[in-house]
Amino acid sequence: LDAEEFRRQGHLMIDFLADYYHNIETFPVRSQVSPGYLREIMPKSAPYNPEQIETVLEDVRRKILPGITHWQSPNFFAYFPVPASTAGFLGEMLATGLNVPSFNWISSPAATELENIVMDWLGKMLQLPKSFLFSGGGGGVLQASSSEAILCTLVAARDKTLRQHGMENIGRLVVYCSDQTHSSLLKGAKIAGMNPKNFRTIKTSKSSNFQLCPTQLELAILSDVENGLIPLYLCVTIGTTSSTAVDPLETLSEVGKMYKLWVHVDAAYAGSACICPEFRHFLDGIENVNSFSLNAHKWLLTTLDCCCLWLKDPSDLIKSLSTYPDYLKNHASDTRKVVDYKDWQIMLTRRFRALKLWFVLRSYGVDKLRGFIRGRMAMAKYFEGLVAMDKRFEVVVPRHFSMVCFRVSPSAVVCCDGNGENDVNEINRKLLESVNGSGKLYMSHTVLEGVYVIRFPIVGTLTDFRHVSAAWKVLQNHADSLLA
Numbered sequence: 001l002d003a004e005e006f007r008r009q010g011h012l013m014i015d016f017l018a019d020y021y022h023n024i025e026t027f028p029v030r031s032q033v034s035p036g037y038l039r040e041i042m043p044k045s046a047p048y049n050p051e052q053i054e055t056v057l058e059d060v061r062r063k064i065l066p067g068i069t070h071w072q073s074p075n076f077f078a079y080f081p082v083p084a085s086t087a088g089f090l091g092e093m094l095a096t097g098l099n100v101p102s103f104n105w106i107s108s109p110a111a112t113e114l115e116n117i118v119m120d121w122l123g124k125m126l127q128l129p130k131s132f133l134f135s136g137g138g139g140g141v142l143q144a145s146s147s148e149a150i151l152c153t154l155v156a157a158r159d160k161t162l163r164q165h166g167m168e169n170i171g172r173l174v175v176y177c178s179d180q181t182h183s184s185l186l187k188g189a190k191i192a193g194m195n196p197k198n199f200r201t202i203k204t205s206k207s208s209n210f211q212l213c214p215t216q217l218e219l220a221i222l223s224d225v226e227n228g229l230i231p232l233y234l235c236v237t238i239g240t241t242s243s244t245a246v247d248p249l250e251t252l253s254e255v256g257k258m259y260k261l262w263v264h265v266d267a268a269y270a271g272s273a274c275i276c277p278e279f280r281h282f283l284d285g286i287e288n289v290n291s292f293s294l295n296a297h298k299w300l301l302t303t304l305d306c307c308c309l310w311l312k313d314p315s316d317l318i319k320s321l322s323t324y325p326d327y328l329k330n331h332a333s334d335t336r337k338v339v340d341y342k343d344w345q346i347m348l349t350r351r352f353r354a355l356k357l358w359f360v361l362r363s364y365g366v367d368k369l370r371g372f373i374r375g376r377m378a379m380a381k382y383f384e385g386l387v388a389m390d391k392r393f394e395v396v397v398p399r400h401f402s403m404v405c406f407r408v409s410p411s412a413v414v415c416c417d418g419n420g421e422n423d424v425n426e427i428n429r430k431l432l433e434s435v436n437g438s439g440k441l442y443m444s445h446t447v448l449e450g451v452y453v454i455r456f457p458i459v460g461t462l463t464d465f466r467h468v469s470a471a472w473k474v475l476q477n478h479a480d481s482l483l484a
C-alpha cells in the first residue's frame, strides 16, 4: 500500500462517487438487466497482470452500474430503503481505511470504547431506560443485521432457560411471534436448534391492524404450559416489514414478564423514529423487555451495515457467546473490566462500525436527525393524501411511520373473469410491474390477508416532495392505461 498512490486513487474514487450521486436520477431505479448478464461480458478468469484503477473504474461504469438497483436514488421506494449520508460514508471510509478487526478491547481499545459510548448516546436519544445503558449496568453492541441480533438474543435466552431446566429440555422450549414477524426469527430458531413444532405464530388480522394480540398470546402460552412445554422467547415488532404494524408493547411485555419469557423488541426500521419525542410512545413498555434492536442503516443515515442491539443484562449473551482461547488471552480481558465484543456476537473479527455512527451523530446532531425523520413522515402524510384524493385507489392499513400501503381499490376494477379479489390483486401486481419496468421509480409489494398491497416507504436521503408527487403522477399514468 503506497500512501501517495492511495491518495491519488482515493481522489479518483471520491470523484467517481460524487459524479454518481450528481447523476443518480438519470439511471433506471431498478436494474433492467437479465439474469447472467455479467458472466457474458466478463473475462473468464482473473487478470494475470495488474490493471490500472482507471480501467477498472471504466468497467464499473459500463458493466457494473447497469446491474445496480439504485437504492440511493430519490425515486427508490422499495423494501425498507437504506439512506446514505456524507457522514455515514466518511465514517465507513475511515473504518475501512484503518481496517482494525477489534474483536477484544486490546485489539483496538478505541473501537470498543467508542462503541460503548455511541450505544449509550443513542440509547439516551431513544430515552431507553438506564438499565439498557453501560452507565446503568446494561449495554449495547453494533452487529451487522437484525437477523444476527435476533439469533444472538434467542441463543442467550435458550441457554439461560436450559441452565435452569437442563439441556435435555431444548425440545420443550417455545418461541412466540405473530404472523407478521420478520422471517429472520424463524431462521434464527432453526439455527438455534429450536423444535420446529414449538414455533408459535399468532395469527393477526386487518381488523386489529395486524398487531399481535396479547390475549391470544397468553392463551397460547397457557396451552403450551399445560402440555408440558417451556415458554421461552417472544419477539415484539415495532414497525413490521409488511405494513409497519405496531405490536402493543406495553401489554405484551407484561405478559412476557408474567410468564418469564425473554422479550425481544425488533424495531429494525421504525426504531429510529423514536428519537423524536412525539414518536417515543411506540417504545412504551420497553422497561420490561430483555433486548431491543434497530437498524441504524434503515432510517438513521448510517451506511450499511449497522444494527444496534441493547440488552438489559448482557451477561446472558456473554455466557452464551464467549470463548477464551490461549491465543487471545491478555491482561485487560483477565481483569474483566473491559468489554470484549467478540463475546457479544457470532463472529470473532468485527468491523469498526461505531465510527460511522459517531460521525453521523456528531455531524448532524440530534436536532437534524429528528428533522430527517420528521421530513420523511411529512412526505408520507402528503403521499397518503394524494392516494386518498384519487378514488381509484385506497390506503390499506393505517400509516404509523413513513410508509404508505395502498392499492388500486376493488371498486376501480372491472372484474374480467369474475374472480373478485384475484382480479384486483392481478391489476395491482401489473401496476407495480409496469411502474417498476419503466425505471422511473421502484416500489415493492406485500400480501396482507390475501390482498396484494403496494408498499411505499419514503426514507431516501435525496427524496423530496417533488419526487413524491412525480412518483404519484407516474403511478396514476400507469393506472390510466391499465384500468382503461
Ligand code: PLP
Residues within 6 Å of the ligand: 080, 144, 145, 146, 147, 148, 182, 184, 237, 239, 240, 241, 266, 267, 268, 269, 295, 307
Ligand atoms: N425485522 C424487521 C422488522 C425487518 O424489516 C427486517 C428487514 O427488513 C429484519 C428484521 C431483518 O433485518 P436484517 O436484514 O438486518 O437482518
